[in-house]
Amino acid sequence: MMNEITQMLVDSAARMFADGSTKAVLDDVELGVYPQALHDMVVENGFDRIGIAAEGFATTDVFELLKSAGRFAVGVPLAEMVLAARWVGESGDFVSIGVVEGARVAQVPWGRRADRVLALVDGAARIGHVCHVTTGTNIAGEPRDTVTLEAVEEIAVDEGPFEMLALSRVALMAGCLERVLDLGLTYAGEREQFGRPISKFQAIQHALAVVAAEVAAAKRAADAAIDALGGERFAQEVAAAKARVGEAVGIVAEAVHQVHGAMGFTHEHELHHFTRRLWAWRDEYGNEVFWQRRLGGHLAKLGADHVWDFVATQS
Amino acid sequence: MLLHFDRVSLPDTAQNLRAEVRTFLTRHADHLLRPNSDFSSGHDPAFSELLGSRGWVGMTWPKEYGGAERTFFERYVVTEELLAAGAPVSAHWIADRQSGPLLLRYGSAQQCARFLPDIAAGRSFFSIGMSEPNTGSDLASVRTSARRTDGGWLVNGTKLWSTDAHRNHYMVALVRTEPPSENRHAGLSQFIVELSADGVEVRPIRNMSGGEDFNEVVFTDAFVADDQVVGEPGNGWEQVTSELGYERSGPERFLSAFRVFVEFVRLIGDDPAPHEAAAIGRIASHLMTLRRMSVSVAGMLEEGKSPAVEAALVKELGNNFEKALPEIARLAAPGGLSPGSFREAFTDTLLLSPSFTLRGGTREILRGVIARGLGLR
Numbered sequence A: 001m002m003n004e005i006t007q008m009l010v011d012s013a014a015r016m017f018a019d020g021s022t023k024a025v026l027d028d029v030e031l032g033v034y035p036q037a038l039h040d041m042v043v044e045n046g047f048d049r050i051g052i053a054a055e056g057f058a059t060t061d062v063f064e065l066l067k068s069a070g071r072f073a074v075g076v077p078l079a080e081m082v083l084a085a086r087w088v089g090e091s092g093d094f095v096s097i098g099v100v101e102g103a104r105v106a107q108v109p110w111g112r113r114a115d116r117v118l119a120l121v122d123g124a125a126r127i128g129h130v131c132h133v134t135t136g137t138n139i140a141g142e143p144r145d146t147v148t149l150e151a152v153e154e155i156a157v158d159e160g161p162f163e164m165l166a167l168s169r170v171a172l173m174a175g176c177l178e179r180v181l182d183l184g185l186t187y188a189g190e191r192e193q194f195g196r197p198i199s200k201f202q203a204i205q206h207a208l209a210v211v212a213a214e215v216a217a218a219k220r221a222a223d224a225a226i227d228a229l230g231g232e233r234f235a236q237e238v239a240a241a242k243a244r245v246g247e248a249v250g251i252v253a254e255a256v257h258q259v260h261g262a263m264g265f266t267h268e269h270e271l272h273h274f275t276r277r278l279w280a281w282r283d284e285y286g287n288e289v290f291w292q293r294r295l296g297g298h299l300a301k302l303g304a305d306h307v308w309d310f311v312a313t314q315s
Numbered sequence B: 001m002l003l004h005f006d007r008v009s010l011p012d013t014a015q016n017l018r019a020e021v022r023t024f025l026t027r028h029a030d031h032l033l034r035p036n037s038d039f040s041s042g043h044d045p046a047f048s049e050l051l052g053s054r055g056w057v058g059m060t061w062p063k064e065y066g067g068a069e070r071t072f073f074e075r076y077v078v079t080e081e082l083l084a085a086g087a088p089v090s091a092h093w094i095a096d097r098q099s100g101p102l103l104l105r106y107g108s109a110q111q112c113a114r115f116l117p118d119i120a121a122g123r124s125f126f127s128i129g130m131s132e133p134n135t136g137s138d139l140a141s142v143r144t145s146a147r148r149t150d151g152g153w154l155v156n157g158t159k160l161w162s163t164d165a166h167r168n169h170y171m172v173a174l175v176r177t178e179p180p181s182e183n184r185h186a187g188l189s190q191f192i193v194e195l196s197a198d199g200v201e202v203r204p205i206r207n208m209s210g211g212e213d214f215n216e217v218v219f220t221d222a223f224v225a226d227d228q229v230v231g232e233p234g235n236g237w238e239q240v241t242s243e244l245g246y247e248r249s250g251p252e253r254f255l256s257a258f259r260v261f262v263e264f265v266r267l268i269g270d271d272p273a274p275h276e277a278a279a280i281g282r283i284a285s286h287l288m289t290l291r292r293m294s295v296s297v298a299g300m301l302e303e304g305k306s307p308a309v310e311a312a313l314v315k316e317l318g319n320n321f322e323k324a325l326p327e328i329a330r331l332a333a334p335g336g337l338s339p340g341s342f343r344e345a346f347t348d349t350l351l352l353s354p355s356f357t358l359r360g361g362t363r364e365i366l367r368g369v370i371a372r373g374l375g376l377r
Helices: A004-020 A023-030 A036-044 A059-071 A078-088 A161-190 A202-227 A234-265 A271-281 A288-302 A304-312 B012-027 B045-053 B072-084 B090-106 B109-120 B236-248 B258-268 B274-302 B308-332 B341-355 B363-373
Strands: A095-101 A104-109 A116-121 A124-134 A144-155 B126-129 B145-149 B152-160 B170-176 B188-194 B200-205 B214-225
Touching: A004 A036, A004 A059, A059 A078, A059 A161, A059 A202, A078 A095, A078 A116, A078 A161, A095 A144, A104 A116, A116 A144, A116 A161, A161 A202, A161 A234, A161 A271, A202 A234, A202 B274, A202 B308, A202 B363, A234 A271, A234 A288, A234 B274, A288 A304, A288 B258, A288 B274, A304 B072, A304 B258, A304 B274, B012 B072, B045 B090, B072 B274, B090 B109, B090 B126, B090 B170, B090 B236, B126 B214, B145 B170, B152 B170, B152 B188, B170 B236, B188 B214, B188 B236, B236 B308, B258 B274, B258 B308, B258 B341, B274 B308, B308 B341, B308 B363
Parallel strands: A095 A116, B126 B170
Antiparallel strands: A095 A104, A104 A144, A116 A124, A124 A144, B145 B152, B152 B214, B170 B188, B200 B214
């Protein structure tokens, strides 16, 4: 159950995102236009600072906020803004986050606009000023740049930064999956063929029942990983969630596109903004197999006779 | 919010009970003979009575009827520990899970006093009497009928797929007490039929795995006294629907293949190849999630809700998982199906697996229930 503060935070974020993350804004983001108005609203209302301990929010609130962001496919790199502020402190400049790849840092959301980038490497982090940028995008058209850093220094992050970023994608996907289910239900109720809404056809009902089951599972898995924050099972719970939610993404996106027919295949329809983000986020910070291997390796070490205990003593 | 599964954690009392159950299972390990964790495997009256003596049958029921007045969370822990260990729970399973709760909700005080204490003691076993030769998913089409006689009813007709009817004491049978009318759901009633009574013939049916667990039960003027009618005559449809809610929500809907997982992990050992680790992790990620969803449903039951749609959703996901698990393991198993405990568990489970998405409501029926919950019908 969400407490009142969290509920207020999520509700006001949802209102802000609904206003600031319209279809027009999403289209612009894909053309490389930064959603500055939404960014300003996020900063003015202090949403980028909720991960800073002194602000009085629970760490879990960060991820409740990201679920809401996923629901609206928000174009600002909110996960990076919040987690960078948490680890670097309030700095006034724009800090994004990426993963070290050789001499460079890859997968940096809006690296082209970042003053500094926090770079993850082997469970640790370092930070530096951006001196060179190669722009790129993910499959959803979200900027994912490769940057070179200078004046790099180590920075202590003691809560598993890679797992935290993976969990950010879990939360974004959980919210986005729920939105895609809603889109499917709405469309099936509105679209008429053979003289009745297609939602009255058993084939469509069963397809959406499967979608609802996957979305419910994804949400429960995401909540479990969020609840494990700060606990000794955090790494395993994130692994289970990223793997499980990633599997749900493939099933849900495929089925809801099918329900939408050719309409959902057009650029004009909003569905693809959400499904393409799902397809992108499941591969960021470790895909399903990456995390399955981590979780499976952990269980293999525990041994066959302790597998049940691991499953049953979860929260 | 659509189909939300609350973040529910088991209370400490339930977790403490877990250790007790495990100690008990270790002490009675001689009963744990089955290589799989399926709830329909292993009919062991002595084991059921042992459980009853520990207060682990009918555990949420009132003490006046032999129950222990414990929470649904505590019942959840006991059932999942029994299933994970492969305990032979089949004898008392139906009576504990749905016949007893049915009587508590719709039965008379006399019926509760007469039947529940023996069930809770692990000595009285019930079977389900819903399906018929021409009635499967379309349950309202049952033809088994009852006509009035002195002091009760005479039942004629045939019930099918009644698990353990050849060794259990009673069946709760859904019968037609009025001729069919335009309202298909009207005129149905639930009777407690004694399976050893005159006019009741039980014929075991061999399943494809070679087991003889389910049966055809033929009634020929079988007498059922008035005091064995559950609830009001004619209210059978509402009652049987509520019974199905209990039938669909528990850990038995995703643990049927669990032993395959355990033996798979054992086969692989502590230094897995990448694809082996991935297979273990994939199975675990589903299992962990399903279990949490099932605990959420236990929380809804504890709050007195009727989570019919959520239960259908857990069963839909859980049954698919039970079928996928052996396949994921098979394809990643080093050495394939060479003789050993993995192969034994795999074979046993695979041969039962077609039933997973049939019993307790087919996949097709469940998806219909979910669709209704989504407002699509």
